[in-house]
Amino acid sequence: IQMTQSPPSLSASVGDRVTITCRASQSIATYLNWYQQRPGKAPKLLIYAASSLESGVPSRFGGSGTGTTFTLTISSLQPEDFATYYCQQSYSTAGITFGPGTKVEI
């Protein structure tokens, strides 16, 4: 299953609402997760099962979607949110794939 993300990068300001889209090459129901990776750091799980917020993740992060199209929304961008965001499908444990990433820049 191939994953695409749009846009590849975006520029935004603190306080902006940001939306990132992830598309799968076939239906994956809600088997979609989102990760944040800050420069020089390990990826961090934000959202699992398309819309469930991981424990400890701020509520300004939200996920939605089902089937082939999913979105990650940051309701009010904070300085620590400037990072690269990846989607990951887990429709099959034997065939996990990540999207190419979306870099959120100032």
Add this chain to the structure above:
Amino acid sequence: QLLLQESGPGLVKPSETLSLTCTVSGDSISGTNYYWGWIRRPPGKGLEWIGSIYDSGSTYYSPSFKSRVTISVDTSENQFSLKLRSVTAADTATYYCARLGVAATGNWFAPWGQGTPVTVSS
């Protein structure tokens, strides 16, 4: 608190085997409904899933690596390992280990190790 830590050589020669170990602390690697996985990020590129292993030894490998990768687990040491054979410069990357949660609603990686950079060069 569950912690994962990668270890291994930071420099590997072309055509040789890259070997990394992930040490898990804070919980047992066995007897839980989790897989354990390896993911990498080449410079300037995105994340790539390499493969995953269950404590029983059952493995899943990405088709991109299946012909030259072996992932194994040592429950007595609470570790799991990655061996990638016949490496080339394209295998230069930061390698991460992570726990893969398995649930009816999907599978996700959390937490992750801090990552270890590996360069393939003579």
